[in-house]
Amino acid sequence: MAVGKQLYYEDVVEGSNITQLIKQPTTTQLVMWAGASGDYNAIHYDKDYALKQGLPGVIVHGQLAGAFLGQMLTDWVGDKGNISKLSLSYKGKNFPGEALTCQGKVIKKYIEENQHLVTLRIWAENPGEEKTLTGTAVVRLPSKSDT
Amino acid sequence: MxxxxxxxxxxxxxxxxxxxxxxxEIEKGMIKRFARAIGDPNPLWQNEEYGVKAGYGGIIASLNxxxxxxxxxxxxxxxxxxxxxxxxxxxxxxxxxxxxxxxxxxxxxxxxxxxxxxxxxxxxxxxxxxxxxxxxxxxxxxxxxxxxxxx
The missing domain is CATH 3.10.129.10 (Hotdog Thioesterase)
Incomplete structure (x- = not known):
């Protein structure tokens, strides 16, 4: 969603896909993430160590891929929406240099205790169309009926 | 192993x-550095004035x-x-x-x-x-x- 443009509960259609986000993680980004997140597991920046651990090379932090899905969600809900719940399953490894396509689909919309909520299925796909990260989210949106 | x-x-x-x-202790720099590491340009995590206008009173940390x-x-x-x-x-x-x-x-x-x-x-x-x-x-x-x- 473009900055300043707001999504409302009434705009959401069950079964529709949300705007996808394509990310291109690089090894530089993995180092930036290690620093910013405090996750210093060497499988994310030390190739020799990663190989010794039986990995084909350094891998993208699961939580960084999760943050890409977070970016997609916060873009979609706009400034007045927010994310109440986020569940993520790290299904496969992602590698720097490979694009990750973040996607989401609206499962249902409902009103609970006066809150306008939307449940989404979310996932990230590698270039082989393998869903390496899957999850669900519950987001809260403003309603056009709010005064 | x-x-x-x-x-x-x-x-x-x-x-x-x-x-x-x-x-x-949460500092502004931490929040901004975190958003930059993700490559997330959303001004809510970066731009003080924007955060005020959006009703958050300044920048806030991104979801993750x-x-x-x-x-x-x-x-x-x-x-x-x-x-x-x-x-x-x-x-x-x-x-x-x-x-x-x-x-x-x-x-x-x-x-x-x-x-x-x-x-x-x-x-x-x-x-x-x-x-x-x-x-x-x-x-x-x-x-x-x-x-x-x-x-």
């Missing part, structure tokens, strides 16, 4: 035991920020042996309140459960860690469960 029974016993003895709380508070440290305290591989299995976050600069976030954590499985090269542990995040006003900011795979 495998986890030994001594380490497994030690981890099992910590199930349900609350660890010493970790305390983080809270998940990193203490997590690296907690994992390091759990497993410090470089011979042991630690992978991330899953995350479940319940988000209640925005984090903003000036907040002091206290993270309490404990191991919720450990499941053991025989892998091809040795034992694998599925360790679920539960974290609770509160701010300086003792308000609940978020709760989270992180499952890690250790072998």
């Amino acid at each position: 495998t986890i030994d029974s001594g380490k497994i016993k030690e981890l099992e003895s910590r199930v349900g035991v609350e660890e010493k709380p970790l305390v983080y 920020f809270v998940l990193t508070l203490g997590f690296g440290k907690i994992l390091q305290d759990l497993i410090s042996d470089p011979e042991i591989t630690v992978l991330h299995g899953s995350t479940e976050l319940e988000n209640y309140k925005e984090i903003r600069p000036g907040d002091v976030i206290t993270v309490t954590n404990k191991i919720r459960n450990i499941r053991e499985r025989q892998g091809s090269t040795g034992k694998m542990l599925f360790v679920t860690i539960e974290m609770v995040y509160k701010n300086q006003k003792k308000e609940l900011v978020a709760e989270c469960r992180q499952m890690t795979i250790i072998y």
Whole structure:
């Protein structure tokens, strides 16, 4: 969603896909993430160590891929929406240099205790169309009926 | 490259035991650096004026920020042996309140459960860690469960 443009509960259609986000993680980004997140597991920046651990090379932090899905969600809900719940399953490894396509689909919309909520299925796909990260989210949106 | 029974016993003895709380003073630079690491240009995490106009009173931390508070440290305290591989299995976050600069976030954590499985090269542990995040006003900011795979 473009900055300043707001999504409302009434705009959401069950079964529709949300705007996808394509990310291109690089090894530089993995180092930036290690620093910013405090996750210093060497499988994310030390190739020799990663190989010794039986990995084909350094891998993208699961939580960084999760943050890409977070970016997609916060873009979609706009400034007045927010994310109440986020569940993520790290299904496969992602590698720097490979694009990750973040996607989401609206499962249902409902009103609970006066809150306008939307449940989404979310996932990230590698270039082989393998869903390496899957999850669900519950987001809260403003309603056009709010005064 | 495998986890030994001594380490497994030690981890099992910590199930349900609350660890010493970790305390983080949230600075603007941390929030901005975090958004830059993701490559997330949303002005809510970067632009003070924009945050004021949007009704947040300034910048706020992006959604996944809270998940990193203490997590690296907690994992390091759990497993410090470089011979042991630690992978991330899953995350479940319940988000209640925005984090903003000036907040002091206290993270309490404990191991919720450990499941053991025989892998091809040795034992694998599925360790679920539960974290609770509160701010300086003792308000609940978020709760989270992180499952890690250790072998």
